Amino acid sequence: GDSVTQMEGPVTLSEEAFLTINCTYTATGYPSLFWYVQYPGEGLQLLLKATKADDKGSNKGFEATYRKETTSFHLEKGSVQVSDSAVYFCALKLALNDYKLSFGAGTTVTVRA
Amino acid sequence: NAGVTQTPKFRILKIGQSMTLQCAQDMNHNYMYWYRQDPGMGLKLIYYSVGAGITDKGEVPNGYNVSRSTTEDFPLRLELAAPSQTSVYFCASSPPGTGYSGTSDEQYFGPGTRLTVT
Numbered sequence: 001g002d003s004v005t006q007m008e009g010p011v012t013l014s015e016e017a018f019l020t021i022n023c024t025y026t027a028t029g030y031p032s033l034f035w036y037v038q039y040p041g042e043g044l045q046l047l048l049k050a051t052k053a054d055d056k057g058s059n060k061g062f063e064a065t066y067r068k069e070t071t072s073f074h075l076e077k078g079s080v081q082v083s084d085s086a087v088y089f090c091a092l093k094l095a096l097n098d099y100k101l102s103f104g105a106g107t108t109v110t111v112r113a
Numbered sequence: 114n115a116g117v118t119q120t121p122k123f124r125i126l127k128i129g130q131s132m133t134l135q136c137a138q139d140m141n142h143n144y145m146y147w148y149r150q151d152p153g154m155g156l157k158l159i160y161y162s163v164g165a166g167i168t169d170k171g172e173v174p175n176g177y178n179v180s181r182s183t184t185e186d187f188p189l190r191l192e193l194a195a196p197s198q199t200s201v202y203f204c205a206s207s208p209p210g211t212g213y214s215g216t217s218d219e220q221y222f223g224p225g226t227r228l229t230v231t
Contacts, residue, residue, distance in 0.1 A: 004155065032218055043117065043203060043222030044156075051218070089155065093218065099144055099163070099207065100171070101220060103155035 002027045006090045006104035013080055013111050021075040021107045023064075023090035031092040033057075033066055033073040034101070038087040047075075047088070080111045115139050119204050119223035126194040126230045134189040134226050136204030144207035145187040146171075146220065147179065149200040156203060162187055194230045202226045 007022040025031065032051045036044040048057030053068035064075045073090060090104040120135045138145065143164050148156040148171075158171030162181040176198060178190040187206075191198060205220040 034218070036222075038222075041224065043224045044205075044220075045222065046219045049218055091155075099161065100158060101156075103148075105153055105155045106150075 002031070002092060002094060002102045004090050004092055004102055004104040006088075007107055008105070010108040010110060013109070015081060015111055015113055016079045017111075019075075019077045019080045019084070019109065021088055021090075021109070023073045023075065023104060025071050025073065025090075025092050027071075027092055027094060027102075029094055030068075031094050033064070034091040034093070035062070035064055035073070035075050036089040036091060036103075038089070038106075040086070044089060080109075082111050082113050085109060085111045117204055117206055117221050117223035119202075119226050121226060122224070123227045124229070126191075126228065128194060128196065128230060130194050131190070131192050132194070132228075134191070134202055134204075134228075136187045136189065136223060137185050138187075138204075138206040138221070139185065140206065140208065140221065141184060142206035142208050142221070143184070145181065146205045146207075147177070147187070147189045148203045148205065149173065149198075150203065150225075151200050159189065159202075191228075196230050198228065199230045200228060202228060 034049045035047040037047045038044045048059040050057040050066035056065045062077045087106045089106045091101045117138045146161045147159040157173045160179040162168045204223045
């Protein structure tokens, strides 16, 4: 079945460090891929998305590229801030079943000043 | 515009008790969803609804019931609570869009309800 595997946490970084969170997927067809973020005490919110191979999603300094050949959608940010401390979820949605999201387990990121 | 709201934020139930988790959205979204998140696991879809009066099972529906009498509200009912239902529950909604099923890519989530069954 469709599934998402993402890097286990927790991840602790210093401010201005480089962040990478790995995400790989298994899916039939050509899914859309997403990163959602959950800040403390809040619900999940969409961070970025990519809908086809080689697309790059970007938002708030975060980027992720849809790599069909490696079935990956790794999240990166060049210089993290304390305000980036959150739980990050990778997710996919199949084109023909596009009301359902399949989520990874989430990666907790803590950025220290 | 409050978005998606959920009540309560926290609840402790005894085994065998029942309760209803409330979810409401004020964005006129047609699709609504209930997920649960267990520690170290991704979100699992419990039930979803494509509009008022229409609901369907997700991946893990056993032990739960839902109803959708209005566009705004999508309550989740737990009957005979069990320890296996200890989890964080998220409600979400989607606006109309251009996808195959007529819904957009983005889901809007509430802040969650943390439920403990002992």
